[in-house]
Amino acid sequence: MHRQAKKTRLIDIACRLGVSKATVAAVLSSGGSGTVRFSEEIAEKIRRTAREMDYQPNISAKTLAGRASKVIGILIDSYAAVPRFRILEGIEHEATLRGYRCMIGEAHDSLENLRRNYDIFMQHGVDGVVCLSHDYPGTEEEFKRLFSDTLDKIVFIDVPNHPDASYINIDRTASTRQAVRHLHEQGARKIAFVRGLCSWKTTLQHEAGYRNAMEELGYPERELHIINTRKELIQQREISEDSISCLIEHDVIPKKIDGIIGMNDLMSLAFIKALKAAGKSCPRDVMVVGYDNEKFSRYTAPALTTVDENYELQSRMIVDLLLEKLSHPEKEMKGCFATVVPQLIIRDSTGKKETKEGFQ
Numbered sequence: 001m002h003r004q005a006k007k008t009r010l011i012d013i014a015c016r017l018g019v020s021k022a023t024v025a026a027v028l029s030s031g032g033s034g035t036v037r038f039s040e041e042i043a044e045k046i047r048r049t050a051r052e053m054d055y056q057p058n059i060s061a062k063t064l065a066g067r068a069s070k071v072i073g074i075l076i077d078s079y080a081a082v083p084r085f086r087i088l089e090g091i092e093h094e095a096t097l098r099g100y101r102c103m104i105g106e107a108h109d110s111l112e113n114l115r116r117n118y119d120i121f122m123q124h125g126v127d128g129v130v131c132l133s134h135d136y137p138g139t140e141e142e143f144k145r146l147f148s149d150t151l152d153k154i155v156f157i158d159v160p161n162h163p164d165a166s167y168i169n170i171d172r173t174a175s176t177r178q179a180v181r182h183l184h185e186q187g188a189r190k191i192a193f194v195r196g197l198c199s200w201k202t203t204l205q206h207e208a209g210y211r212n213a214m215e216e217l218g219y220p221e222r223e224l225h226i227i228n229t230r231k232e233l234i235q236q237r238e239i240s241e242d243s244i245s246c247l248i249e250h251d252v253i254p255k256k257i258d259g260i261i262g263m264n265d266l267m268s269l270a271f272i273k274a275l276k277a278a279g280k281s282c283p284r285d286v287m288v289v290g291y292d293n294e295k296f297s298r299y300t301a302p303a304l305t306t307v308d309e310n311y312e313l314q315s316r317m318i319v320d321l322l323l324e325k326l327s328h329p330e331k332e333m334k335g336c337f338a339t340v341v342p343q344l345i346i347r348d349s350t351g352k353k354e355t356k357e358g359f360q
Contacts (some may be wrong), residue, residue: 010025016049023036023046027043027047028047028050028099069125070101070127072100073128074104075117075134080133090312090315091318100319111147114134128326130318134147135200137199143162144162151164151165153326156168158170158202165335168336169336171340172205173205173206173209174342175343176193176207181213182350186283186350190225190256190258190259191258192226193207194260194267194271196229196263203263210261225257227251252271252286253278260287263291264291265290265296265304272304287305287349289349290307292306304347304348305348306347307342309340314340
């Protein structure tokens with residue numbers, strides 16, 4: 001019969017390091033607040049030893065005592081595009097640096113299920129919640145109905161459908177404007193924007209950026225080329241070769257498009273492949289810009305010009321916003337608290353060697 005492993009206690013960590021239990025508790029339980037003084041060197045030793053000894057805080061006891069659980073909940077759509085999970089990874093990293101752990105709640109195309117996950121978080125004593133997925137077209141009133149009573153404990157990435165919510169904004173309109181201008185500077189004169197079927201807010205932001213840039217360059221409405229794919233390719237779950245080939249055959253080649261802006265890197269690489277199959281090449285015949293700066297985009301042939309949203313900065317900002325909101329419940333915190341401005345990464349698919357261009 002195996003004896004159950006003894007659970008590590010605060011006093012066990014204190015004895016190993018030769019410090020007081022109060023010091024260990026101050027570092028691990030309350031994040032250093034209170035009257036107990038200690039150096040950052042001691043704090044780091046305590047956190048490292050706690051990990052080595054597999055210390056597990058008693059969250060239920062903390063909650064009953066009215067103390068913070070030091071746990072952040074994260075809501076995400078299980079079918080979200082890959083970059084959303086990169087932000088999730090970043091949030092977990094930033095939370096850990098601040099002494100927090102994360103709990104993940106997934107749902108798909110359902111605000112009701114996201115709200116249920118939020119309620120489960122609260123039942124487990126989670127301090128606050130970051131919501132990464134909330135932009136479901138046509139659900140504005142449903143969002144207000146479901147989330148109006150949560151706004152004191154939740155923050156969002158991207159503009160949510162409630163005027164009193166706290167959020168970090170991503171300026172995708174500026175990034176698409178810059179992509180259009182870059183293609184034009186490189187000699188493209190018939191520039192197309194390729195979008196999926198759904199009218200996500202992010203999609204509309206990209207389209208607005210394309211329209212604004214083309215208007216600034218003097219193009220009339222009739223010379224804009226907004227191409228709708230047959231499938232919702234922004235989800236990246238299925239890139240249909242038939243759909244891409246049809247797009248090339250019926251839009252890009254007959255209309256002599258010489259510049260393409262895709263909604264994501266995977267879509268843009270599918271265009272490059274379809275162009276090659278049609279006897280055309282990138283960037284000689286058609287220059288292509290992607291989006292998301294996926295890790296593979298640097299190593300494709302040609303290397304893909306793309307846009308980087310700076311997910312590390314997004315993660316840091318959203319965690320800081322949530323903790324600020326939780327630390328000062330008396331303050332009225334609503335609206336946009338910061339805007340992340342993406343960066344154009346210029347590579348061979350638009351005919352230039354790699355450089356970076358920021359937007360202001």
